[in-house]
Amino acid sequence: MPFKEHKQKELRNSVCDWIVTDGIPFNKVNGDGFRRMMKKINPQFQPPCYQTFKQDLDLGYKTANELMKNMLNSTYNNTSITTDLWTSCAQNGYIGITCHYLTDQMELRDILLCIEPIKYPHTGSHICETIKTKLIKFNLIDKIITIITDNGSNMIKEIQE
Structure with missing residues (x-):
């Protein structure tokens, strides 16, 4: 060039x-x-x-x-996620997922995996599939030890699934 x-x-x-x-x-x-x-x-x-x-x-x-x-896959074996869902008056939904883990030096790290639209209806099954898709994308599906969310009935159902 x-x-x-x-x-x-x-x-x-x-x-x-x-x-x-x-x-x-x-x-x-x-x-x-x-x-x-x-x-x-x-x-x-x-x-x-x-x-x-x-x-x-x-x-x-x-x-x-x-x-x-690459960083997520090379720095830890276990992780936790926090997730939440927001819905607007127009039924537009957004889901946020944050990954939390400890480094070998015992330093807490947080990485925002996504804040993105989620299709309506916001059922537990739909939320579960959306989160699974994101966790698979980042190769985290087998590393999750804890999931933290609010007490929304759809979120509770999602975690149980």
């Missing part, structure tokens, strides 16, 4: 990192202030289109996911 192209990609990655780290909307890179600032930093820089940012973010997500899977 030519030096100029490499520098453009490096700068694009920095902008992508800024968007993710600070929770900035994608359209901010099209603002006049951002463009003026970038022209001072690098006159040749052209903000990438939305699709390019989306591809960069998707690649970053997949890379981080693989690193997290």
Whole structure:
């Protein structure tokens, strides 16, 4: 990759990192202030289109996911998870799963595995399948020793399953 192209990609990655780290909307890179600032930093820089940012973010997500899977599988044998489900007035549901484990040095580690939409209805069976799918994805299914959740009847049913 030519030096100029490499520098453009490096700068694009920095902008992508800024968007993710600070929770900035994608359209901010099209603002006049951002463009003026970038022209001072690098006159040749052209903000990438939305699709390019989306591809960069998707690649970053997949890379981080693989690193997290590798770290989880190489650092412990037993883990606990906490999980909760939120439902909006419009019946949209979201499930969160956090993994907790101790390192060999007895340091507590917490990793957010997901906060993602869950389809309605939010039955115990549906919640159970969603959690199992995520635990299988991270190779955790045989390492869980404790599951902590709230007292929602659907969550209790899910844990019993």
